[in-house]
Amino acid sequence: MSESDTHSSPGNALLRALPKDPEKEQAVLRISLGSVVLLGYLLASSVYPSAGVYATLLAVLAYVAFGVVTYIVLTVSPKRSRVRLAITTFADQGIVIAALAVGGAPALPLLWVVFWFLVGAGCRYGQRMLALSCGVAVAGLLALMHWQPWWRANVSAALGVTFSVVTTSLYLAVLVYRLERQASTDPLTGLYNxxxxxxxxxxxxxxxxxxxxxxxxxxxxxxxxxxxxxxxxxxxxxxxxxxxxxxxxxxxxxxxxxxxxxxxxxxxxxxxxxxxxxxxxxxxxxxxxxxxxxxxxxxxxxxxxxxxxxxxxxxxxxxxxxxxxxxxxxxxxxxxxxxxxxxxxxxxxxxxxxxxxx
Missing domain, CATH: 3.30.70.270 (Reverse transcriptase/Diguanylate cyclase domain)
Known part of the structure; x- marks a missing residue:
């Protein structure tokens, strides 16, 4: 491919650059996938109008706005920050837990997002952010079981989701450890590379x-x-x-x-x-x-x-x-x-x- 071909597509250039900046990649995914979910709940609100659907719609809209803000911040200040990473990792799980809290049953389709955040935190940032993401998710689910009506009425299902989050996190932690070890060691001698x-x-x-x-x-x-x-x-x-x-x-x-x-x-x-x-x-x-x-x-x-x-x-x-x-x-x-x-x-x-x- 010629140099002119490489520069002809800004989208391709963006996608090639994202893996070098995992935080910006995550910000783009917040906006893109969040917008898809937002569109889905907009359609649901026209077909099945209810307070829960509207509340979930607002929570998803807030998440897309959060994605836009993080993208702007990362563009203005691209230097890596552990504090910022911890805050965004906390917010990712926190917002979806908030959506489950205000939306009740209509927000249940968002449960897959909890696991998506676990995978993203572990694969992009390693075990510490995976542990933080898991901790926020588990604490949020336990809180839902105590005061959110749907979750209080379905404790068995709530416990199943909570155990699934914990076991998935443990599996990911082992996988991330092995991948990090492979990436940091010489395959022949086992010494560091x-x-x-x-x-x-x-x-x-x-x-x-x-x-x-x-x-x-x-x-x-x-x-x-x-x-x-x-x-x-x-x-x-x-x-x-x-x-x-x-x-x-x-x-x-x-x-x-x-x-x-x-x-x-x-x-x-x-x-x-x-x-x-x-x-x-x-x-x-x-x-x-x-x-x-x-x-x-x-x-x-x-x-x-x-x-x-x-x-x-x-x-x-x-x-x-x-x-x-x-x-x-x-x-x-x-x-x-x-x-x-x-x-x-x-x-x-x-x-x-x-x-x-x-």
């Missing part, structure tokens, strides 16, 4: 205190891995990577973050590292792992590693650092180590990466 590593680096740098001062990042690149692949095949190479990852997990300390960037590159984000001697001790323990790894799958191997090390304290407690700058610095150090020969360790020169840092 680059995305999860960058998140861990970002959290550490935001600490800007003792945690950042006592953190070191080590980039490990295996020397001789290509020779193993060429000599014995990729299956043996994969087994080598898995064996090294397993040994790395056993050797590293609790609280350290371990990741595989891809290929034969690994990262250790080590906590409680006070100086270069502490960082060198960790690097030496990694070198020792490979020195003791003499065979894989019955084949003799001789693999070492080159390690680049960056102490966050060298970057003035993280005040001048971001994840990309840190990655560039430690990558440069690793290549300096590799240029010195196999099995070497080099520290990042932060003064060369960050102007004004000595």
């Amino acid at each position: 680059r995305v999860r590593l960058e998140q861990a680096i970002g959290r550490t740098l935001l600490a800007r205190g003792a945690e950042a001062d006592r953190t070191a990042m080590l980039l490990v690149d295996l020397d001789g891995f290509k020779a193993v692949n060429d000599s014995f095949g990729h299956a043996v190479g994969d087994e080598l990577l898995c064996s090294f990852a397993t040994a790395l997990v056993r050797r590293m300390r609790r609280g350290d973050t371990l990741a595989r960037l891809g290929g034969d590159e690994f990262v250790v984000l080590a906590r409680h590292v006070y100086d270069r001697q502490d960082a060198l001790a960790i690097a030496d323990s990694i070198h020792a792992i490979l020195a003791n790894l003499r065979s894989v799958g019955g084949y003799p191997v001789a693999v070492s590693c080159s390690i680049g090390v960056c102490l966050l304290t060298d970057g003035a407690a993280g005040r001048f650092l971001d994840a990309r700058t840190l990655m560039r610095a430690v990558d440069s150090a690793m290549y300096r180590a590799k240029s010195r020969g196999m099995g070497k360790t080099e520290f990042a020169d932060m003064a060369g990466v960050l102007p004004g840092v000595v």
Whole structure:
């Protein structure tokens, strides 16, 4: 498809952009699907006019207006906000519960929306928003059973809906956890991947205190891995990577973050590292792992590693650092180590990466 074709349809461009902004996607769905439901109740009000239908109609109209307001807010202020997300997640379930309260039996067709909100909260925002959405829905349903006439007269059905909300939420929580784990781990070794590593680096740098001062990042690149692949095949190479990852997990300390960037590159984000001697001790323990790894799958191997090390304290407690700058610095150090020969360790020169840092 040509570039002109891509720009010829604003609707297509909007749909492509929405997955990058789940809050705006949800706002669009509030408006579009809410309008469909609104049209349905407009038709119902002409065929089956009643106070319950009219009350539900007004509640749905309020929800569409809520969707318009959230879309405008997200357009004006697109920066993500946890508080705003919590408020909109609460309001989604709160408004449908209000519709069920004022509408009574005529509002019962809206029950599917409760489950739709659960799925949307879990799949878009994760377990916390799923828990909030579930909590609001369950609290609302229990309240309906106490004072809303239809729900008080049909407690068995109300309990069935409530249990369905809880069990659906539990199932979704497990599913979301598995999907999040798959998205954040390397499928071969089970270590974190680059995305999860960058998140861990970002959290550490935001600490800007003792945690950042006592953190070191080590980039490990295996020397001789290509020779193993060429000599014995990729299956043996994969087994080598898995064996090294397993040994790395056993050797590293609790609280350290371990990741595989891809290929034969690994990262250790080590906590409680006070100086270069502490960082060198960790690097030496990694070198020792490979020195003791003499065979894989019955084949003799001789693999070492080159390690680049960056102490966050060298970057003035993280005040001048971001994840990309840190990655560039430690990558440069690793290549300096590799240029010195196999099995070497080099520290990042932060003064060369960050102007004004000595």
